[in-house]
Structure formats: structure tokens, C-alpha cells
Amino acid sequence: MNFKENFLSEKMNRRKSNLWRTMKSVIGLFGLMMVFISSQFDLALAQETGSVLIENGTVLTITGENLENTDVLVENGIITEIGENIDAPQRIDRIDATGKYVMPGIIDAHSHLNGVDINEATSPATPQVTMKESIDPNDVGIYAALAGGVTSINLMHGSANVIGGRNATLKLRYGQDQHGLIFEDAPQTVKFALGENPMRVHGESSGIHPSTRMGVEMVIREYFDAAIDYRRNRTEYLEAKEEYDHTGEGTPPIPVAKNLRLEVIADIIEGNILVHCHSYRADEILMLVQIFEDYGIENYTFQHANEAFKVAPELAEHGAYASVFSDWWAYKFEVYYSTAYNASILNENGVVTSINSDSNELIRHLNHEAAKTIRYGNTTESDALKMITINPAIQLGIDEHVGSIEVGKHADISIWNGHPLSIYSVNEMTLIDGVVYFDRENDADDMRLDRAISPTENYEDTQSRAYQNSHGREADACMQDVFMLFDSQENRQSLHQEFHNQIK
């Protein structure tokens, strides 16, 4: 043994004994930690709920009459009683809503509010990815949305792909981690996209299908057929394998490998995942209606759908929903033939219609976006309010829990100092599960959760992402991240330059 080896082995022995000593304490600590973690885990699973009596407000129930001088009792996050002079236990907090309007929290059926990445733009079909893995719980934009009375959003995947990623239905429980933001019991939804965006990203940039609206249809049909075959083959294999494992007779079946992408698509076809489809033109909308008719898919929503008004009778006939902008148009060619009367026409034709934001700015005043349906097409006040509450709830499959003020529903509520459709009204308080997440009286200037960057030093670095992204609407918000991915280095630099010129 030479010196070197000797030195090494000695060192290793020393290390070994050190290791054992460490291990002993680790085992002890680990046990303690397990106890701690599991209790934390329980906390994360069972969301914090509140009990509160909202007194003497004008209650816009949405699904029923408007009730004046009415109390709403909330116990453990659930609305348990609505009526006059409710006799609630003393221990329950009171909110005086005299002279105020109490309405269900606003639901935004199309948002990218706090998505970390929006587009997995590498294939025309990526339903295996999910926005649940792309949530920034610290985005201060959540607080601004709460200030606008919003309690739930559909955090959507982008529109680069025909069959995009799955979305995440969130409750805006600002201050919780990404798991704490998830709307429990909300069904899974997935993003589809038709028209210019997938055509540009895949056809124009990568030279694969689709580069036309013809291609868009066939991408969907090909994947649907593949998913049906896959599910049959996979199920047969699993059954045969179980049989073989059980009896041990015959030859083992040839394996059919698990395919996450096709698993999700098969679930879509079987109706377990709701489709929210980015679309603009009437023809492409009808195309998807036809596909879904062929494959027996029901309960789906067209997003944006600027030309849905042209095919409103067909949408009504098929029970398809529409989630639209109040007045956005002309920012790209496929929305040039649009009308701000879209929502009113759809509503008149019996299509369940919601008004969405797709924007961190519009999300702050969705109530006024809904109010525009009265200017454009004389929609009733009550229907206008439905478009930001119960209707988006229906589209997200959460209407049995939220979207109206009814006994048994979650206490997701916003309280306004005037009628919420008036421009002069301001939201004063937002509750989720009976817990106050926004209170105008008590909010501080700096509501960031992550305050690593000091406002006084180097404030340039704190310029908000929303502000950076707010200049112009030259493409959809749902094309976020995509341009950087597909543009050449040169283009990217010029884009940066343009950006640089715009924000100062």
C-alpha cells in the first residue's frame, strides 16, 4: 500500500464513521419531518375556509332575483343561508354591506394571468402537457385581478397547437402555493386552436401540417382516430395481460406501450376532458362542430369566437358554448369581420356566452366589459352579469360550485360600492371560500409576495411583466412565447429592438 492509498483509505474510514453519525441524526430528523410534512400536506389539501355574515347588501344572486337588504351567511366556506336579518352565531365575523352590491366572484374563462410558460409549441398536438405545472403563484397580477372582483380563472395553454395543452382552473387564493391555487373538483379542460396561429407556427414555420384550415381539420381527425385505436388496443392488451397474469395460461400478449398524448385525446373523446377551442372564423367553428358531432363529443366551448355570431343558430342547436371578447377586433385579419354585438347575438340565439379577458389588463374590469353588451345589442343587465359569472362557470364545468349566490355554493363573492355594471363602481372586497383575499380598505401599496427586488434600488428591474406585455395587441396573448421560439436570431433582435423602442 503506498502512501497515497493509505491516506485515502484512512480518509474513507473517517468519512464512513462520520457518515454513520450523520445518518443516525438524519433518520431521527426524517421521522420528525415526515410528521411535519404530512401535517402540512393535510393543510394544503384542505383549503382554508372562512365563516362570515355579509349583512344588509343588495345581493345579485345571478340565478335568482336581486335581493335588497339581504344577508348572506357563510359557514366554513359555503353559503348556508340567504335572507333578511339572519341570526348568526356571535363568533362569526360581520361585513357591513349596507348600500353595497354583493355578487358572485367574477370568473374569467380565458386567462394567461400567472402562467409561467404558455405554449409548448413543438408539435401540433401536445395535450400531454398541463398548465398545472406552469403556475406562478407569486405573480402580483393575481392581486390586481382580485381587486377587479375575479375569483376564478381558466389558466389556459396557448394557441400555437391544434390540440394544445391542458388548462388549469384556478381559484385566486393569493398567498398560497401553486397547489393551493387549484380549483378542487373542477373538471379537466384542454385547449384546442384553429386558424392562423397553428397555421403560422407549424405550417409556415416548420413546414408540417397544418398550413391551412384544411390541415387543421385533418390534424384533429388523425389524432382522434389514432387515440380511438390506441385506447382499444391498449385496453385489449391490459385485459389480456391481466388474464395471462391471473391464469398463467397461453402466451403473454404483445405489449401496447402507454402513450400519454393519446391517453388524453381518448379521454377527450370519451367526454372526460372539456375542450376550450381558440377559434375566430365561422367556417372553422362549424368544422369543429362537425368533427365533434362525428366523434360524439359534447359540452365544449369556443374561445374568442369573433365570428360565432354568424353561426349562432348552429351553435345553439349543438349546445356549444362561446367565450368571447366584449369588443376586441381587427388586431389580425381573422378578426377583421367582427362585431362588438357578438355576445348579444349569441345570447339572443340561446348560446351560453361568457365575456373573457385573455389579458392581464381586461381581467381587472370584466364587469365593465360585460356592461358593453348593453350598449351593443341591449342585452339585459341580468344576462350581462351572467356572462362573467354563471356562464363561464358552466363552460368550465364548475357551475354546481360557483357562479351564483345560492345556498350550498362556495362563498366566492365580491362586494362593490355601486352597481357592478357602472363605470363609477369599485370593488371593495373579494372573498374566496369565505376568506377575504382582497380588501380595498386595508391593502398596502406593495402587494408582491416575492419582495426580493427592492423598490428603492434598481427599480427598473421591477417593471411589471403585465406592463411589458401591454403594448399593443399585434397578436393574441395566447401566442406568448411563440415568436421567440420560431423567429430567427435576426428577427428576434429586431423584435427586441421594437420592444425597446416601445417601452420607456
Added chain:
Amino acid sequence: MKKAILLTFFMICMGAQLLFAQITEKPRFGKFAITNGTIHTVTKGTIKGGIVLIENHTITFVGDNAKIPSDYEVINASGKHVYPGFFDANTRLGLEEVSSVSLTQDYAEVGDFNPHMKAFTAVNPNSVSIPVTRVNGITNVVSIPSSGVIAGKAVLLDLWGYTPDDMAVKESAGLHIEWPNAMRGGSWDDRPDEEVQKEYEKDLKELNDFWKQAEFYDEMMKQYELDPEGRSQPDKNIKMEAMREVVAGDVPVIISVNREKNIKNALDWANEKEDLNVIFAGVAEGWRMADELAEAEIPVIASSLYTTTRDYDNYQRPYQNAGLMAEAGVKVMISTGEGVENVRNVGFHAGYAATYGMGKEEALKAVTINPAEAFGVDDQLGSIEQGKKANLFISDGDPFEPTTHIEHVFINGYKIPMTSRHDQLYEQFLNRDAVNR
């Protein structure tokens, strides 16, 4: 049978007429009396049950009592409100059709210094966005080119007319400068502070050199024009020629600038140029510099999309921006900052400002008389006064409210057809499958 055929023919004609009435309807022009309305004059209070008389292009009477000659077309505005037309002073209306289709964009010419580019030339009077905007009571806009540092000259428009000449209230309404940025562009921008500062100084020097050159050129030309005798005529320079009315102070300079540090820099620059008539546009962080802006007497066109500029700012600041500046004594104009498609929303933006501290009265001025004054057209626009141009609208309620309907719009005396692509599509598709019987 003959009768039936005739009747059918008649009905087809009627049907066709109904259909085409939307598209071919002509404006009315001549003599109008608006009676019984609540008249919000902006400059001379509110008159309930008042009368406005319009003859040709002009408002000939505003008051509460007048004998209405029989040849006037009477519009009974009982229960309605009459307002001066709204004004968005920072748009691209007419200069852009579809914002993602580059060949429909006429606001950005190549190059950093283009004072000779005129928005007036590129205004498309038939842009689909123009009727969409005016039926909401917006009668005037300033359309501004933007690119490089000096992008060209803005044009002040009436939103009615078949040619740019018909529409232009001021062909040369302002020279647009995109203020050189002294800050990092965003999270992607990893230049160190020194480099950012160095680039800014370089940009500023270029601007100042250009300006000095323009002043020199103007001086040289003046000298020559005063006394051409015995001097050789200097060569013309089209860019410098375009700068003459600017350096002489006859045409305002519109400086787009948003963030505090840049506003500070632009203020320093503007304060040195005593003869210039300077307007700031954008001013997202104007509230941080409100006192300085007021002291410099620089009017601002606040166009904010209501997202905070910094993450640590109170969520209400963008809504309060206009009000905070007005409170400090700044003359504030409110713009949508929407460019083209939704300039129609300017009243709602004024509504937010009103709600968040500015008050209704000041907010109304910010979309009427203030822009008229800042652009030197308050002798014609911005209020309902005798002798002014008949640019006004009648609504069934408060026009800041999204739920209010705008019922009639007058521009330059023309009672314009209340149609646009948006309501034409509504008419066409509301009861899509109905047929004329």
C-alpha cells in the same frame, strides 16, 4: 295575379332598400335644432332643457330659449344628453387597418429622423375603424406616426369626410418624437447600467445635433428670405424644411415618454427649448412627476392600459394617474392608447379617471376642451358654444358608462349615419334566418 306580382316586386325593392340603406345612407346637412336636452357645454356649464341650433358647419345658438325657425329639422332630445364630441389625441386611426398585417400599417417609415413624413398623406378616410369609432361619439382624433426618434407629423382629424382634406382640422398637428430610452427595456435586457446610459447619451446627442442643424437651417433660410439680394440661394433639404415650422414654435412637439427617468430627461430637454410648444404623450408614470410637469406647463396625453408599470405599485395607480396629474395642475388629456380598433372606448377611460380621483367634470374636459386647447383648435372644437364647429353627440345617458347608447353624432355639421361594420353585422346576423315575406 298581376297585383300579386307587382306587390312582390314592390316588396323586393323595399327589402333591398332596407338592406342597402345601411351602407349607402348619406349624412344630413343643413339646419338642425336639438331641443329639450341636457346640454353639457363643458366651458359654460350645463343647460337643462336647452336648445342647440346648428346651421351648416356651425353651432349658431346655445341656450335655454329660442324661437326655432320652421326650416330647421328638430331633434327632440328630451331625457337625453348633448355633449361636445370626444377627442382622443393619441391614435393611429386611418394609418393602420389590421395591426398584424404589416402592409396595412402606414405609421412607421424606415429611419430614425423623418420629420418630413406626414400622417395626413397616409390617412385612409375609408378605414373600417373610423365609423366604428365615431358612432360612439368620438368626433376628433390626432393620428400620430411612430418609428425611430422623429417619426413625422401627426394630423388632427374630424372623423367624417371622403378625403384627408375633408377630414383634416390641422394637417400639421405636431411633430412626434419617441423619447430616447435611458432605461433597460425589460427582463430580457441585460445591458449594464453604464451601457444603457452610454446608449442614451448617444441617442440624445443625435437628437440634439439634428435639432441644432434644423435651427441653423431655419436661421439660414430666414436670412436668405429676408434679404435674397446678392446671396446665393441655399439648397433645399426636405427634412430640414419640415423642421422649420417646428423650431419656429408654430407646430407642437409631441414627445412619447412613459417612465419616470425618461420623463425627467425629456423635461430637462423641453425646459431648455423655450420657444417650443411641447406635449407629452403616454406618461404612464406621469403621477410620479406631476409637480414637475405642472411647473413646466407641459400638457400631457395620458394613455395607459391600466397595468401598473412596476410590480410594487398600488394596483390603482394607473387608474389614478390622470387625476393625480390634474390635481397637481397639469393640463391632462385622456387617450385610450389603443391605436386603432378601440379608440371608441375613450369615454370609458375618462370614466375610470373620473372614478379614481379626477372627478367627472375634469375627466370630461380631458376628452374635449383640453385636447382642443393643447392643439390650438379650441376656437373650433372642444365645447358646445356659439360659433364653434358642430361636433357633438346625443346620448341616452352618461357617456362614460358602457351601458349608455350614443344616438346621434354630428361632425362638422354633418349628422352622420349611425352605422359601422359592427352594427351592420348585427343587423345582418341577429335574426340570421329570418326572411322577408
